[in-house]
Amino acid sequence: MTYKEFKEKAFAYSKKIGIEACQINYQNNKNFSLSLGNGELEKYQDASSYKITLKVLKDGKIGSAFSESLEDAEKIVDEAYENLKLIDSEEINYFYDGKGKYLEMNTYSGKFEEMEVNKKLEFVNNIHKEISNDEKIAMVPMVVYQEIGIENKLSNTYGLDLENKMDGAFSYAMAVAKDTSPRSGVDYIVASDPSKLTLDFAKNVKKFAIEKIGSKSVKSGKYDVVFLNSAFSDVLGMFNHMLSAENIQKGLSPLKGKLNSKIGSNKLNIKDLAYYDGSISNTPFDSEGVPTKDKVILEDGILKTYLYDLKTAKKDKVEPTGNSISGRITYMNLFVEPGINSYEELLKKVNNGIVITEVEGMHSGANPISGDFSLGAQGLLIENGKIIRGVEQITISGNFLDMLSKVSEIGNDMKIGQNIVNPSVIIKQMDIAGNI
Amino acid sequence: MLSKETVEKILSTLLKHGGDFAEVFVEDKYDNRIEMKDNKIQKINSGIEKGIGIRGFLGTKSVYAYTNDFTEDNLLKVAKRVGQVLGEVTMNNIVLNFDKTEVQNIHPIHFYPQDIKKNEKVNIMKIASESAKNYSDLIKQVVVNFWDYDQKILVANSEGVFKQDRRIRNRLMINSIAEFNGARESGFYGPGAGMGFEFFNILNPREAGERASRIASRMVKADYIEAGKMPVIISNEFGGVIFHEAVGHALEASSVAKGASVFSGKLGEKVASECVSAVDDPTIPNAWGSANIDDEGTETKRNLLIEKGILKSYMIDKLGGRRMNMESTGSSRRMNYKFAPTSRMSNTFILAGDYYPEEIISNTNNGLYAKSLGGGSVNPSTGEFNFAVNEGYLVENGKITKPVRGATLIGKGYEVIKKIDMVGNDVARGQGMCGAASGSIPADVGQPTIRVSEIVVGGRNK
Numbered sequence: 102m103t104y105k106e107f108k109e110k111a112f113a114y115s116k117k118i119g120i121e122a123c124q125i126n127y128q129n130n131k132n133f134s135l136s137l138g139n140g141e142l143e144k145y146q147d148a149s150s151y152k153i154t155l156k157v158l159k160d161g162k163i164g165s166a167f168s169e170s171l172e173d174a175e176k177i178v179d180e181a182y183e184n185l186k187l188i189d190s191e192e193i194n195y196f197y198d199g200k201g202k203y204l205e206m207n208t209y210s211g212k213f214e215e216m217e218v219n220k221k222l223e224f225v226n227n228i229h230k231e232i233s234n235d236e237k238i239a240m241v242p243m244v245v246y247q248e249i250g251i252e253n254k255l256s257n258t259y260g261l262d263l264e265n266k267m268d269g270a271f272s273y274a275m276a277v278a279k280d281t282s283p284r285s286g287v288d289y290i291v292a293s294d295p296s297k298l299t300l301d302f303a304k305n306v307k308k309f310a311i312e313k314i315g316s317k318s319v320k321s322g323k324y325d326v327v328f329l330n331s332a333f334s335d336v337l338g339m340f341n342h343m344l345s346a347e348n349i350q351k352g353l354s355p356l357k358g359k360l361n362s363k364i365g366s367n368k369l370n371i372k373d374l375a376y377y378d379g380s381i382s383n384t385p386f387d388s389e390g391v392p393t394k395d396k397v398i399l400e401d402g403i404l405k406t407y408l409y410d411l412k413t414a415k416k417d418k419v420e421p422t423g424n425s426i427s428g429r430i431t432y433m434n435l436f437v438e439p440g441i442n443s444y445e446e447l448l449k450k451v452n453n454g455i456v457i458t459e460v461e462g463m464h465s466g467a468n469p470i471s472g473d474f475s476l477g478a479q480g481l482l483i484e485n486g487k488i489i490r491g492v493e494q495i496t497i498s499g500n501f502l503d504m505l506s507k508v509s510e511i512g513n514d515m516k517i518g519q520n521i522v523n524p525s526v527i528i529k530q531m532d533i534a535g536n537i
Numbered sequence: 538m539l540s541k542e543t544v545e546k547i548l549s550t551l552l553k554h555g556g557d558f559a560e561v562f563v564e565d566k567y568d569n570r571i572e573m574k575d576n577k578i579q580k581i582n583s584g585i586e587k588g589i590g591i592r593g594f595l596g597t598k599s600v601y602a603y604t605n606d607f608t609e610d611n612l613l614k615v616a617k618r619v620g621q622v623l624g625e626v627t628m629n630n631i632v633l634n635f636d637k638t639e640v641q642n643i644h645p646i647h648f649y650p651q652d653i654k655k656n657e658k659v660n661i662m663k664i665a666s667e668s669a670k671n672y673s674d675l676i677k678q679v680v681v682n683f684w685d686y687d688q689k690i691l692v693a694n695s696e697g698v699f700k701q702d703r704r705i706r707n708r709l710m711i712n713s714i715a716e717f718n719g720a721r722e723s724g725f726y727g728p729g730a731g732m733g734f735e736f737f738n739i740l741n742p743r744e745a746g747e748r749a750s751r752i753a754s755r756m757v758k759a760d761y762i763e764a765g766k767m768p769v770i771i772s773n774e775f776g777g778v779i780f781h782e783a784v785g786h787a788l789e790a791s792s793v794a795k796g797a798s799v800f801s802g803k804l805g806e807k808v809a810s811e812c813v814s815a816v817d818d819p820t821i822p823n824a825w826g827s828a829n830i831d832d833e834g835t836e837t838k839r840n841l842l843i844e845k846g847i848l849k850s851y852m853i854d855k856l857g858g859r860r861m862n863m864e865s866t867g868s869s870r871r872m873n874y875k876f877a878p879t880s881r882m883s884n885t886f887i888l889a890g891d892y893y894p895e896e897i898i899s900n901t902n903n904g905l906y907a908k909s910l911g912g913g914s915v916n917p918s919t920g921e922f923n924f925a926v927n928e929g930y931l932v933e934n935g936k937i938t939k940p941v942r943g944a945t946l947i948g949k950g951y952e953v954i955k956k957i958d959m960v961g962n963d964v965a966r967g968q969g970m971c972g973a974a975s976g977s978i979p980a981d982v983g984q985p986t987i988r989v990s991e992i993v994v995g996g997r998n999k
Contacts, residue, residue: 496995
């Protein structure tokens, strides 16, 4: 059966058995990846697979089922309908009719697929060479290159009928420097176009590992810190839970009741962008088919909006913001506006303090319901505006919102992550625990 | 599943174009997840995942492809492409002599997921949800998740392996949120087993709900722990996550083989204190991380990793074995056909020692008693780990005194296992999902109550 036939059959059958509306999402994922371990080609993967997710709507309830086969459309409708009948939540759900205005954006170049495999191999080999050409580097256990290609189709019986293709790639690497105990450095790059696959991040991997040689812990206390862009991005990830209108409505976010009030430093301006040049999470519509759009999250530290899907928007009587991704509410490209300071200027401004280069344990040590966090971290010690040694075996702790209010300077060193684009920042007086 | 003829064609097509080893992995899985919030069913999603992974080796080079287009034309095309990428060595006239022995099932199942009405599953969830909610007035929200699956697999390779297996899992997960004076804390308990629905004859959902709420309601009233270096007593069962993260991952061939583990080249050496012995055992009947065969078709076995502090074994898959010149230990696992398998843990735990847990506590002047740990993570190259303590208590003058929250344990795995100075006699295991290169897989962690003479505990500064 072709997808078109599957869709028609499922729509006709769901109507026949008395279902109000039926929605089908077809996703075909291509996945090409290469990885080197100590310079040796360790893994080569070239694959594709598709998945159908089918949802049925009746009396405000949604039942869903999935399949990785295009056979038996009726059985999948039956399974989804059976699931729907068990739902006893009083929440009202909706499908979107597709009448909104969709932004035109280019999310597919096809250039990754065209690129010869040899070029991709050359790229990972060059990363390996770039990192390992220093005698302080003991090994490069991992260099990974991964391409993403997604073909996405979304249709429902209300007339929604959307299609989008996207492609992109990311690469990351890890180096280990020689020392009394091993020191690691990691960095990554995200590329929306093969021309953006440059070796700059490999230089960082090497630098990050070497900088940590001779690392020691520090005395516990309050320190001014420069949060390196990639580490700050990890912590900013707590916003994902907090900005979700669903969590706000259920009282599970510390941002509840904070709309139009100040939650961060004056200097913080944060947006959610439907499209950011260079990002690989751009999309003209979300998982519910709602158009994506730009919106201001934080203006001079003041919270301007939450993020909504169809259900939560109706409840708050606002427009949906197009932020539903696979059943969760999430930002598309969380964009922290850059400041004027280079990374070096941030070091000078802190003068004495610590650069936090990595945080660990976000999934267990950070509680987005309260905003409290206590995380393992690594970094660099700054004395008189200069980095003098590595810092290991420390934890940083505090509260996310309190931390946002202590942002005193913002860098201009923008880093594109999976769906966050942000610079390094200075945060005053963070609690750091060490073992000296 | 595929016929032997088709499998033979795939394997020989691959080797005709290149490589010295070919493998096919076929998966047909029914997966069902139900979510309940505050006693109401919110979401149910169920369906079929079905696909084929084709892998080839040439020496230590590995190429992997997967597809869910089952037409023979496509499968042979994919096999050819894998062979071509491997190149160099090509093998013609391959004669495959498939092993005819059936896989012996040591994990009997009584009730398969698709044979149990979803209503019955919902009933179990309601019992857990109600008991969690009624545990205390402090409980503001209870989320209960139910997950069961039925995974049928076929693994065949050019060494004559042709094996089928079926893995059933059932799990109940309860997340309670307590609120007190504007502060919120959550408590989690997620028991599971490699069993059918009969698991709920053993597991009492009422007690499971209460346990999640106990953690949340005790922690919400707790003070923040003061950061510092101190002795830490880690309770049995899920406390074993510390060994899993801090040591287990660094014993997997995926990091050992390339010399990227702190334990590379240390077989036969003393790596832990004498009171520490540990195993990875996928043969425990019906355990959460168990299986008859691994995802490369190798029969699983109990693997003694550390004996009285001496490193005895790693966890090895076929590719890792090629790199290390060692045999597979039956430790190759993957989340599904979308992942090439690699060396992973199954049910990994520290073996019983001599002390009663009460003795360990009464022998500790001042420190932290970590009753329940949250997830953690580790960098296998440096051994650096971190864990959140979900339920912690202060130990003062040999007695557990008051609950504390906000504690994080950090350190280096290879240092911490040398600092374990007391091991209890109360071994128990807990269930978790372990995420690594070959995806997220069910794994048991475990240990008796242990004491580590000192760990850096992150918390608030006074």
